[in-house]
Amino acid sequence: MQKSESHIRELLVEVSDPEIPVLSIMDMGVVREVSWDGNTANVKITPTYSGCPAMDTIADDIKAKLQGEGYSTKVKLVLSPAWTTDWITERGRKMLKEYGIAPPMEESADKLALSGNAKLVKCTNCGSTNTRMVSQFGSTACKALFQCNDCMEPFDYFKCLK
Amino acid sequence: MKEQLYQYILSLGDNSMILGHRLSELCGHGPSLETDIALTNISLDLFGQVRNYFQYAAELKGEEVSEDQIAFLRYPHEYSNTLLVEQPNKDFAYVIARQFLFDAFHKPFLEGLCASNDDTLAAIAKKSLKESQYHLRFSSEWTKRLGAGTEESHERMQNAINYLWPYLGELFTVGELEQEMASYGIAPDMEAVKASCMQTIAETFAEADIQTPDSKWTQSGGKKGVHTEHLGFILADLQYMQRTYPNMDW
Numbered sequence: 436m437q438k439s440e441s442h443i444r445e446l447l448v449e450v451s452d453p454e455i456p457v458l459s460i461m462d463m464g465v466v467r468e469v470s471w472d473g474n475t476a477n478v479k480i481t482p483t484y485s486g487c488p489a490m491d492t493i494a495d496d497i498k499a500k501l502q503g504e505g506y507s508t509k510v511k512l513v514l515s516p517a518w519t520t521d522w523i524t525e526r527g528r529k530m531l532k533e534y535g536i537a538p539p540m541e542e543s544a545d546k547l548a549l550s551g552n553a554k555l556v557k558c559t560n561c562g563s564t565n566t567r568m569v570s571q572f573g574s575t576a577c578k579a580l581f582q583c584n585d586c587m588e589p590f591d592y593f594k595c596l597k
Numbered sequence: 598m599k600e601q602l603y604q605y606i607l608s609l610g611d612n613s614m615i616l617g618h619r620l621s622e623l624c625g626h627g628p629s630l631e632t633d634i635a636l637t638n639i640s641l642d643l644f645g646q647v648r649n650y651f652q653y654a655a656e657l658k659g660e661e662v663s664e665d666q667i668a669f670l671r672y673p674h675e676y677s678n679t680l681l682v683e684q685p686n687k688d689f690a691y692v693i694a695r696q697f698l699f700d701a702f703h704k705p706f707l708e709g710l711c712a713s714n715d716d717t718l719a720a721i722a723k724k725s726l727k728e729s730q731y732h733l734r735f736s737s738e739w740t741k742r743l744g745a746g747t748e749e750s751h752e753r754m755q756n757a758i759n760y761l762w763p764y765l766g767e768l769f770t771v772g773e774l775e776q777e778m779a780s781y782g783i784a785p786d787m788e789a790v791k792a793s794c795m796q797t798i799a800e801t802f803a804e805a806d807i808q809t810p811d812s813k814w815t816q817s818g819g820k821k822g823v824h825t826e827h828l829g830f831i832l833a834d835l836q837y838m839q840r841t842y843p844n845m846d847w
Contacts, residue, residue, distance in 0.1 A: 482645070514723075517727060570631035570632075570634060571635060571734065571735055572631070572639075572735070576728075
């Protein structure tokens with residue numbers, strides 16, 4: 436395969452988020468810029484949350500993947516513009532749901548759901564919206580813990596971040 | 598100016614780091630699994646912010662100093678965090694009260710810092726602001742839950758607020774450093790930050806049945822490196838690894 440920016444992008448699709456292994460970092464919206472100057476692949480990534488412990492692993496995984504294909508690689512962490520859940524692709528949202536994580540809703544619905552004022556988050560197991568928030572903070576910084584009142588399934592909800 | 602900016606960044610990072618460390622002490626000791634996870638998540642956010650601040654500070658200094666040296670190898674008088682954040686986790690009400698007072702300040706502070714003339718600080722603030730909104734939601738809701746809960750929880754929450762209240766004012770004090778940073782358009786207007794913070798506190802206390810303490814006394818010193826006895830113990834814990842195994846890395 437000819438070395439090119441589009442080839443790099445294809446390879447990056449195969450790098451997954453270490454905390455949500457079904458999701459590619461491309462679908463996650465973590466990769467902000469990819470460029471190829473003929474010698475070096477430059478990849479800019481941005482953290483979902485400031486303290487996201489996955490960033491170092493993601494940077495290492497990117498390097499390993501690209502260097503494995505013969506690319507000399509530089510990964511740079513950028514903070515601005517700040518990551519938002521809007522950058523998760525449609526495909527990413529679908530993958531999240533199939534994996535058992537309710538994808539983020541739009542901002543106003545998210546506020547209502549997280550304040551406990553409306554039952555809007557859909558259970559990933561049975562699809563019911565008769566769910567309740569168990570904890571505003573879940574297994575990772577980006578998620579809240581919910582439980583379905585109908586089928587009793589506990590599940591993560593990916594919080595909206597704008 | 599560069600040296601002052603460096604000191605200013607450290608003062609911002611120190612608040613997040615010492616509070617983050619206090620919260621990390623609760624890892625595995627929270628009153629329930631959910632609150633344990635929440636408090637340690639908040640700690641993680643704060644440490645993420647610390648890394649952003651200290652990496653920037655280290656970059657300003659060039660080769661002289663690293664992010665880890667800033668975090669782990671200073672003496673107590675070189676830390677410029679406010680006294681509020683080093684106060685101990687006496688019980689859950691103290692943890693929530695300390696967090697709520699800090700979050701009520703932190704959110705409008707970061708909103709102000711988003712408009713900083715310093716692009717890197719503005720970018721860190723924009724990132725951190727999104728997180729601090731979640732923190733404030735968590736701590737204000739627990740303030741209400743405890744304050745307007747049972748007689749016992751109300752009394753404990755009120756006691757914690759009374760105890761920590763004198764430490765609130767230091768968050769807004771403007772010394773030479775802040776004044777100079779404000780003159781360059783780097784630091785936010787602290788009067789506006791204070792007004793917004795006090796409004797959040799008044800609204801939350803009204804819902805929480807918490808009385809605003811009468812005391813007008815402000816405890817200060819932290820910003821100048823004069824700390825309560827608690828900081829030394831925190832640093833002993835925090836620096837132990839780096840001092841025992843110099844330059845160790847993960």
